[in-house]
Amino acid sequence: VAEPIIYPEVGIYHPDYENLVFSSLDEYLQWQNIENTGKPMVGVLLQRALIESVETQVVDATIKQLEEKGVIAVPFFFELSPQTSDYSALIQQDGKTVVDAIINFRALHWASKRKQEFEQFGVPVIQALTYYDGDQQHWENSTQGISPGMTPFVLVLPEAAGVVDPMIVAALNEQSGKAEIIDYQLQHLFNKVYKFTGVFIGVHNPLIHRR
Numbered sequence: 739v740a741e742p743i744i745y746p747e748v749g750i751y752h753p754d755y756e757n758l759v760f761s762s763l764d765e766y767l768q769w770q771n772i773e774n775t776g777k778p779m780v781g782v783l784l785q786r787a788l789i790e791s792v793e794t795q796v797v798d799a800t801i802k803q804l805e806e807k808g809v810i811a812v813p814f815f816f817e818l819s820p821q822t823s824d825y826s827a828l829i830q831q832d833g834k835t836v837v838d839a840i841i842n843f844r845a846l847h848w849a850s851k852r853k854q855e856f857e858q859f860g861v862p863v864i865q866a867l868t869y870y871d872g873d874q875q876h877w878e879n880s881t882q883g884i885s886p887g888m889t890p891f892v893l894v895l896p897e898a899a900g901v902v903d904p905m906i907v908a909a910l911n912e913q914s915g916k917a918e919i920i921d922y923q924l925q926h927l928f929n930k931v932y933k934f935t936g937v938f939i940g941v942h943n944p945l946i947h948r949r
Contacts, residue, residue: 745758745759745786745789745790746759746761747786747816747817747823748814748815748825748828749761749786749814749815750762750763750765750766750812750814750828751784751789751794751797752766752769752801752811752813753798755769759789762827762828763812763827763828763829763830763836766812772810777808777810778808778810778838778935779810779811779812779836779837779838780804780809780810780811780812780837780839780840780841780931781811781812781813781814781839781840782797782800782804782811782812782813782814782840782841782843783814783815783840783841783842783843783844784813784814784815784843784844785815785818785843785844785845786815786816789815793917795916795917795918796843796868796907796908796917796918796919797813797843799918800841800843800866800907800919800924801813803919803924804928807928812828812829812836812837814828814829815844816828818844818845818846818847818848819848826855826859829859830859835859835860835861837859838861838931838935839861839862839863839864839931839934839935840856840861840862840863840864841864841866841931842863842864842865842896843866845895846899846901849895849896849898849899850898850899852899852900853898853900856900856901857900861935862902862931862934862935863899863901863902864901864902864903864905864927864930864931864934865896865902865903865904865905866904866905866907866908866924866927867884867905867906867907867908868906868910868917869884869906869908869909869910870910870917871910872909872910872912873909873911873912874909874920876909877906877909883906884906902934905923905926905927905930906923907920907924907927908920908923908924
């Protein structure tokens with residue numbers, strides 16, 4: 739029986755890295771062979787539990803599409819608790835935030851604490867949601883889009899934490915039981931990143947960084 743893998747409370751994740759998790763931003767950028775390239779960077783906030791349960795397919799697809807469009811993705815996680823460890827070093831260097839925006843895939847609690855942290859970073863945090871009541875077609879035919887029972891968790895708490903523009907970007911494949919990206923919705927989310935930051939993440943056009 740293989741030894742259990744214990745991931746740290748805070749870290750940076752990448753699906754192509756053999757050990758999956760980096761302990762520092764410098765280590766991650768060195769692995770990516772990135773040194774002051776001037777390329778835009780987008781943080782992708784996820785739950786560590788997704789890595790532990792091998793349910794990262796939606797985050798992985800987002801990372802892949804960002805990288806294909808010339809953006810450096812910085813997928814990071816932290817333990818969510820009232821006494822969360824300081825995770826600012828995952829997206830900051832010398833006190834300066836290195837990402838232009840953060841796409842949030844995780845549930846948020848202790849909203850006032852998260853709001854303080856996000857305000858410290860000084861970049862927009864955009865909420866990405868998964869539709870769990872059915873597949874993409876079911877969502878497209880739905881008049882609600884988000885179940886009323888989930889509203890407090892996916893809309894109210896993130897808004898209180900300062901997270902903006904919630905958008906469905908994935909839906910549940912009922913045959914596989916796995917969530918899957920809705921491509922055109924993810925592109926809409928990328929357009930929102932451009933709206934807030936000037937980082938254009940286009941489908942066919944070259945990437946333009948206006949910051």
